[in-house]
Amino acid sequence: MEVSPTVWILTVVVIVGMLAFDYVFHVRKAHEPTLREAAVWSAIYVGIALVFGVFVLIAWGGNYAGEYYAGYITEKALSVDNLFVFLIIIASFKVPREDQQKVLLFGITFALIARTALIFVGAGLISQFAWVFYLFGLILLLTAGSLIKGELSGGEKDESDNLVTRLAKRFMHTTDYYDGDKLFTWDNGKRMMTPMLLVMVAIGGTDILFALDSIPAIFGLTQQTYLVFTAVAFSLLGLRQLYFLIDGLLDRLIYLSWGLAIILAFIGVKLVLQALKENTLPFINDGEHVTVVEISTGLSLTVIIGVLVLTVLASLYSPKGRALRIIGGVQTIAQQYVELPQDAPAAQREKLAAKGARLREKMDSISPRYRDELIKSEEHFHDLLDRARGKHREFQRTGTAPAPERVPDDQADAVAKPRED
Template sequence: MTVSPLVWTLTVALILGMLVYDFVFHARKPHVPTMRESAIWSAAYVGIALVFGLVVLALWGGDFAGQYYAGYITEKALSVDNLFVFLIILATFRVPRQYQEEVLLFGIAFSLIARTGLIFVGAGLINQFAWVFYIFAVILLATAGSTLKEALKGDEEEEGDSRFIKLIRRIFHTSDEYDGNKLFTHLNGRRVMTPMLLVMIAIGGTDLLFALDSIPAIFGLTQEVYLVFTAVAFSLLGLKQLYFLIDGLLDRLIYLSYGLSAILGFIAVKLFLHALHENNLPFINGGEHVTVFEITTSLSLSVIIGILVVTVLASLYSPRGRAMSVVSATEMLSERYLQLPADATDSQRDAISRKLARQLQRMPRISDSLKDELISDRRHYMELLHEVHGEHLDYLSARQSSDDTSSAESAELERRKTAFSDIVNPAAESVGSAEESVGSTAPEGSSEGRPQHH
């Protein structure tokens, strides 16, 4: 595959232009992207990536286009796995939702720079030493095993509070409070780091770890540097929009780790077979090439797509997946409601409370065994439901007592209070014991006795 300097220049200019546009027109105006905005831009980025594959098809043929698509799909799937860790980091540092765009965009830019360097290093090693394929295969097998082990144990990575961050907090002066989106602020007359800078350091460190896994994976699908670079770049672009689009869906992909483990294992086998085919190690077949079956690009693409389809369908439609959807969505909406600012509009509160009510209605249908498996601390979870319950009743009562509220509107608000309580109480009782639920329920319209949310 021959790629002219002009094509390289135009491609890099396109990718950088998309990144700069995203930063200037989106991240520099801190806001929480709507579902519609995220969906439109996610579709646009995916569309550009798919159209680019057609350009590869037209200029270099079907085999190279297949390699690009296989690489892009694999890297996109691995990037979704990155989002799980990003979600943990953003939650650990309690990044205000309106500033999460900027943090994610920094992570994407840092990842693109780091992976570009690793791509050219990897390509140089492959061109000089064919045995590097054996090393890549071992790395991917180890990663696949580690991913599967974590999935079976249900481990979550707490990267946000890593030893590295703790060390930085000890060495440098840091603040516990955000100052908008500033990286530094002044505290008691001293210049200190804000949590915004610390979370970017955590994101950057995590990106480096993921890059060490993803680069060997794509080199197992294509050794063309141009295709590797573009597949990685296009998979990263649009990751920010994808985060906000599937924010509530991430926890539902409960079998994604199994699927990624299978994909990485498959690519490791493909790499090992290719290494045997290109073998020049003297202690293997006397340094001669080994005649083995080589996995074709079309077969790779089919296997990767097939694994992802099965993984997503199993996650979304299995009983455990549906239960996880309710549990995670309920927790997310409760936290989001409690984090609303004091000047939040009625429409914002009403929208979240309606979505929350729909999820809570499904909670009693989940079996106790699944609740035990999916909710790590049922009592804390139950208290969270009571807290959001009391908070919403306080809000509705405040609207009732307003001078602008008519008698008809007051009656409607009272009906809504009763309806919300009739939904929350059975859900809370199904999470904890009936005795605990009754004992910790706050009186309607009062926050007394409710646990404070932090």
Template sequence: MDVPGWVWAITVGAILLMLAVDYVGHVRSPHEPTLRESAWWSAGYVGIALLFGVVVWAAAGSTYGGEYFAGYITEKSLSIDNLFVFVLIMASFRVPRLYQQKVLLIGITIALVLRTVFIFVGAAFIERFSAIFYLFGAFLLYTAWAQIRSGREDEGEYKENAVLRLTRRVFRTTDDYVEDKMVVRRDGQRLITPMLIVMVAIGTADIIFAVDSIPAIFGLTQETYLVFAANAFSLLGLRQLFFLIDGLLDKLVYLSYGLGAILGFIGVKLVIHALHTNELPFINGGEHVTAVPEISTPVSLGFILVTLLVTTLLSLRRTRLDATASALEHASAQEARLGAHLDAPVDGPADPHVDAPADRQEPRA
């Protein structure tokens, strides 16, 4: 896919414009977004991403269009997993709800810049060393196994990464938030606030996820332009998505298993592709291995969509069953307490007019 420079320029310009709209129109005046606002903006960003895919499909053909959609859906689903960590980070740093939009937007901007670097480095490696597909595939298979094995057990507590610990060690920090300021001056000294630290936490945490998602999307398309666009569009709507599904994240109890299945599938696809482009002398004498057919883009897209659908439906069913069981258990406990109260003996003196002995006489005046 030969993408002219002017197409790159228009795409990057559109992404910068959307970021500018977010910075000027949303976070400049701190406020807590409503569910309606988050829903409309989330739908708008998804609509732009889908429209971009339609343009790619019409201009470059169904192959590249399908690769973009598969990559975008995969990146979007993996970004939902990022939100679990974002929730933990926000809770750990006790970020006021009023300023969470700004934290997310700047953190996502940092992540977008760093991911772009990762993408171009990965593309350069792929162009020079086709054997890297073996490494990508093996890494994704390991990641899939680890995620399925651990489920959601590792998401109960946020742990600071090395970048964040270094930031705390090098710079003087305030103990509390100063509105939405990142740097303040006190007693002639310049101090950073928890607002800046939590932004670094969001940005660097997303880079950890990029270690999984970048190899995954390269397993669906090797076109650098499509990889960049899919990543950018999946990240741009993440802020609105956070506020839209913040209360629904706990209901997606099987999401880790679904994402593990997708990563494992793409890992297998990468290994098969590596065999088809094999140049390693100790594998088939350095010749290509074509006995196993490659997995097509429509099959990949179908597997991703079906896995996400099944994961969501099973998660909602499990949540509903757990809620019903909890309600029944609560009702049984209340019934047991009521029964125990009714069966308990009545303490205290009896009514003298009812229980007094018959031969007992009242004293005379």
């Protein structure tokens, strides 16, 4: 696959321009994106990535287009999984909702820089040493095993407490409060770091770890540096908008880690087979190439899409996924009701109340096992429901709207994060 310097330059300019557009027009003024804004821009970024695949098809043929799409879908799935970790970090540092865009965009920019560096390092190693495929395959197989082990153990790692963050806390004074979206502020005459910089350091540190899994995965699908770079770049662009679009759905993808483990293991096996096919190590088959089964691009694309579809369907429609939808829905409706403004229309109150009543009826069908697992604090959960019911009864009795209230964070988080299963 021959890619001219002009095409490379134009591609880099477009990608940098898209990033610059985000910084100038989307995050310069702190705000929380609306659902419509997130949906429109997510569709635009995905559309650009799909159209680029058509360009690859026209310029270099169907095989390379298939490799690009397989790489893009895999990297996009891994990026969604990374959003879980970003969510944990952002929640740990209690980043204000309106400032989360800037944190996410920094994470995306840092990830793009780190992965671009690893892409060219990986490409250079592969061109010189065929045995690197063994190493990449082993990394992916170990990563898949780690994902499965984490799901089976149910352990939760504090992603916000990595080595880089600990060093920053040790050598730099940090305030206990945010000063807008500033990275530094003055406190008692001293220049100090704000938690905003600290959360960016935490996300930057985890981005480096993500790159170690991401790059071997896509090299297992294509060894064309241009396709690797563009698939990674387009999968990261638009991730900020996707975060706000599927924020409420992230916790419901309870089997995503299992699906990613299967995909990474599949690509790991593919890399090992590729290494055997090009083997030069003297202690394997006397340094001769090994005849192995070849996994086509079409098969890779089918496996990746199939596993992701099954993972999403299982997450949403399995007994546990259904229980999570009902419990999460009940909590969301109750929280929305107690926070309604006093001038909210009666029709809106009745609609929320009716929807909440239907969901509460469905809770009787939930297995006690899932209720105990997904509701970490019965007291807070039922207190929230009681307040919502009480406010609606007061409205029905008096015809006047009760004063709105803000649900405390500990009650808003009463439903457990499903990745703790």
